[in-house]
């Protein structure tokens with residue numbers, strides 16, 4: 001047994017109790033939500049406003065059919081897939097998420113780029129100049145793109161699967 005497991009400090013017990021209480025609280029909330037959904041008819045066993053049949057009638061009344069649902073999920077998949085590309089393009093044009101690439105003491109400065117300006121070069125063309133918070137100016141800066149995390153990919157894949165099912169189902 002390690003030191004950690006054998007120590008019986010009151011703080012640790014309190015921590016454990018709080019952990020159990022939180023779990024219990026979450027459990028209660030989960031049960032309440034389930035009961036609420038049950039009595040609203042979400043599981044189809046009770047005739048409430050959320051009964052699948054009633055949801056179907058409601059959607060029918062507004063002219064929503066299977067096609068719309070498929071389009072919705074396909075749209076959602078596309079949005080989930082490309083949101084960071086759009087964000088990155090936007091950031092790149094706005095000059096956000098850039099860090100300084102000027103080498104100082106054998107390593108990159110890495111300070112945030114605070115200004116992006118158009119400058120006239122000697123040959124008459126315009127170039128871009130980045131200014132970092134330490135005052136360096138450079139024509140190049142390092143861009144840090146926003147990347148999707150594993151959850152983002154999972155969600156995207158799930159939506160793609162649902163879209164596929166919807167297409168198959170129609």
Ligand SMILES: [Zn+2]
Nearest residue numbers: 100109132136
């Ligand atoms: Zn710098």
